[in-house]
Amino acid sequence: MQVFAILPAAGLGTRMAGPQPKQFLSLGGVPILIHSLRAFASVPRITAIVVAVRKPEMERVRAQIAEHGFEGRVQVVEGGDSRQESVAHALAAIERGSGAAPDDIVLVHDAVRPLIDAATIDRTIDAVALHGAAIVGMPAVDTIKQVERTAHGALITSTIPREFIVQAQTPQGFRFKLLQSAFAEAMADGFVGTDEASVVERAGHAVAVVPGSAVNLKITQPGDLELAEFYLQQQRAR
Numbered sequence: 001m002q003v004f005a006i007l008p009a010a011g012l013g014t015r016m017a018g019p020q021p022k023q024f025l026s027l028g029g030v031p032i033l034i035h036s037l038r039a040f041a042s043v044p045r046i047t048a049i050v051v052a053v054r055k056p057e058m059e060r061v062r063a064q065i066a067e068h069g070f071e072g073r074v075q076v077v078e079g080g081d082s083r084q085e086s087v088a089h090a091l092a093a094i095e096r097g098s099g100a101a102p103d104d105i106v107l108v109h110d111a112v113r114p115l116i117d118a119a120t121i122d123r124t125i126d127a128v129a130l131h132g133a134a135i136v137g138m139p140a141v142d143t144i145k146q147v148e149r150t151a152h153g154a155l156i157t158s159t160i161p162r163e164f165i166v167q168a169q170t171p172q173g174f175r176f177k178l179l180q181s182a183f184a185e186a187m188a189d190g191f192v193g194t195d196e197a198s199v200v201e202r203a204g205h206a207v208a209v210v211p212g213s214a215v216n217l218k219i220t221q222p223g224d225l226e227l228a229e230f231y232l233q234q235q236r237a238r
Ligand code: C5P
Pocket: 007, 008, 009, 010, 011, 012, 023, 052, 079, 080, 081, 082, 083, 084, 086, 087, 109, 110, 111, 112, 194, 220
């Protein structure tokens, strides 16, 4: 059984100040994308990694990958207008390239979660082997409210018991055939999800949850980078 990893990295990062998309910002002197790649490259069961980036960035990313010694296992493809489209391009490249078997496993990981660790990646692969689909998720600690948006701001419509809430992180892993057919169904229906699990859920397949951690943060807003630097220093001091 082969295990593939897809890193969508074609976002524009509009929520972060500055011209540089967040996946290329430096964290401890190394681009965020390279940290994410390094984590997946450190897992021996992962056969190949596909990174999706915007066309103007393809050459620069290829050079960074070579500079950090990953070129043998990493392929760069062009991303799309949505995260789902970027992942679809990478899936198509896997199918064209190595001829993935239906039971092979595909993990998708946000390039902007650079502090993912090998043990969590391994646990996700094990859960996918058992359940066919599994994601990393964090139990909610805050009380969760459902709201209605009004002209005067948000109004609470209900409280969702937090024991039923998990915040989805990545990696999100699936059997190759399951992800491919769920993506084809979503495309035919014009459905665009914000993660891969939502695409697989709507195809009617159960998705298991592997415990995540606050360290696996998604660098999204100003301030997140400083927090990630802090966690990185802690990891390096161990
Ligand atoms: O925009 P969002 O926070 O959902 O981004 C999650 C991940 O998906 C990021 O790593 C981003 O680079 C990637 N992405 C992508 N193609 C897009 C939009 C986002 O690969 N068109």
